[in-house]
Amino acid sequence: MHISEGVLAAPVLLAGGAGTVLGLAIGLRRMDVREIPKVALLTAAFFVASLIHVPIGVSSAHLILNGILGILLGWTVFPAIFIGLFFQAVLFQFGGLTTLGANTLNMAVPAVIMGALARPALRSNSGLFAMAMTAIAGAGAIIMSAAMVAGSLALSGESFVAVSKLIFVAHIPIAIAEGVLSVLIISFLLRTKPEVIKGNMHSRTPSLGLVSIIIIPILIVFYSQAHAHKVNLFAWYDGNMILAEGYFSSGNKAMDSTILVLDSGGKEVFHGMTDKKGEFSFKPPGNGEYRLVLEAGMGHRAEALVSVQGMESGTAAPEAGQAGPQTAESPELKGDGHAAEDAHKGTVALTSAELEQILDRKLNPVKEQLLRLAEQRDRVCFRDVVAGLGYIAGLMGLAMYLTQKKQKK
Amino acid sequence: MTCERFASGKSILHSADPRVKILLAIGYAVVTVGLGSLEGQIFALSGGLLLVIAARLSLKEVFHRLFVVNIFILMLWLILPWTTPGTGVTHLGPIVITAEGLDLALSISLKCNAIILANLALLSTSTIFSLVHALAHFRVPSKMVQLFFFSWRYFHVIDSEFHRMKQAIKVRGFEPRSNIHTYRTYAYLIGTLFIKSLERGERVYKAMLCRGFDGTFWLLSHFRLHQRDFYLAGFTSAYLFLIIGVDWINPCR
Known part of the structure; x- marks a missing residue:
């Protein structure tokens, strides 16, 4: 599920980068220094597991496992996935440096959401309901990631719409396989080492941070999309x-x-x-x-x-x-009055051509003026950029204030 | 598992300062992604090729890497020419191939391969450790650097652990198929891998505590800029400006 370099449009790349930086900041804040070796080793384990090819029907696919990663790590999936993708970009040239932000966001946001969805159920019981939630988390994370990958492609240009649909459909069997695997893995972990899941690691549920991580990239993309369509x-x-x-x-x-x-x-x-x-x-x-x-x-x-x-x-x-020559006209219509009609048309065409010339001469300056006005209205001004940055700073401030308050309690 | 295939060598790119190389790689990628003209993209691709040659990498290995990545690009070539609106060039039955679609596929292929070549020459010639070390000098948060460092340090350990377990199931006659038995076996394999790595993580942390770890990540060696770093940075950035100039002169497609 890596998007290669050179495919995505600049606004999508920027939006992905901004969201990922925010996610990394939240993930690192919520991770205690004591947890670093544990998180790092889990990151390494996921990187190894993502190299496994599992047969699905006649073909095979490599595992992604971002649903389980979300269940086990919570917000810390952001640094974990970022590191995994960085290694893949540098070592195997999969994905890339410029797409690192967008790729991380596409995989980590579903992981955080699905993890938050399944964790309360897993903590309270380990029966059928918890397993159903695990299956939903495992499959849902892949579906959501595929939808986000498809969305970032589709936002990069209308030509990519068909590609994005294909990618989305191709991920449906993978999602089913991952859902089954997630249930099997989680039930295995519950039997052999339940404290991994039932322990109090990352008990807080995602709230405001997640909302801002989702909203800010969307704002950036739509803001730029509104200005990209400059054809009149x-x-x-x-x-x-x-x-x-x-x-x-x-x-x-x-x-x-x-x-x-x-x-x-x-x-x-x-x-x-x-x-x-x-x-x-x-x-x-x-x-x-x-x-x-x-x-x-x-x-x-x-x-x-x-x-x-x-x-x-x-x-x-x-x-x-x-x-x-009018092809749409049916032959029956070409009756007696046809010659007269033709003659009539001829005179109209002559005068209208002249008229058109005169009107063009008069109206062209006006038209140009209008075009220039429309262009001015559409141009992204420095003012707008500053305003956008202000919004982001304000939202971040609000998020920090609220998380600080929560920590004091 | 030999991942850092290109990291050993004696070229100027191998001995250059990783900090310089990271900056150059990011610069190269950003400039290339923004290129609009065919000429600019061709210049970017040839620049990447020049860097790879300067790094004296095995061209066979490099093209093998490129081949794997270009499978995705091939998919774009199969789809984009007939999904992009524009002027038709030829017809293949009911399908219209548009010039704009071909242009788009070509520009993506050129840009993507240019960036990959540059990254191979600039980043893959360093070990991951020295890249992470360079990140620490860029004021990347200490927790992030530590995560990077430990993940890479234990990736190999866990990978060999995984291969040991895989051999064990193979010896017992396991063959992957599309059935629940295969899935259960893989699930238990992965679950065991998680538990092993979590337990190892705890052991590692305790061992670090015994050695007086207090959350600070000490960097003992520091990079020093040499003359060759200035040469590399100078030549590469001059070439980047050349690409920008070429792109600026030529019409955007």
């Missing part, structure tokens, strides 16, 4: 067709991008591509509100709303304006 779409209705132009905020035209036209019910009416000038036109089938969605790849996406009014419905069939 202008759309209007000229009485006959819906026209649209796509621009990147750099001023480049969004050419050869997919455009989806949805009606007010969200149903797809038409889809097509912008041409070399980033333009797109489409004859609407009737009155109503249309939503145009421009997909310029790599997570660039823009939407625009157009309302169409004063149009005789029923006469027009959906067709692409740039398709040239």
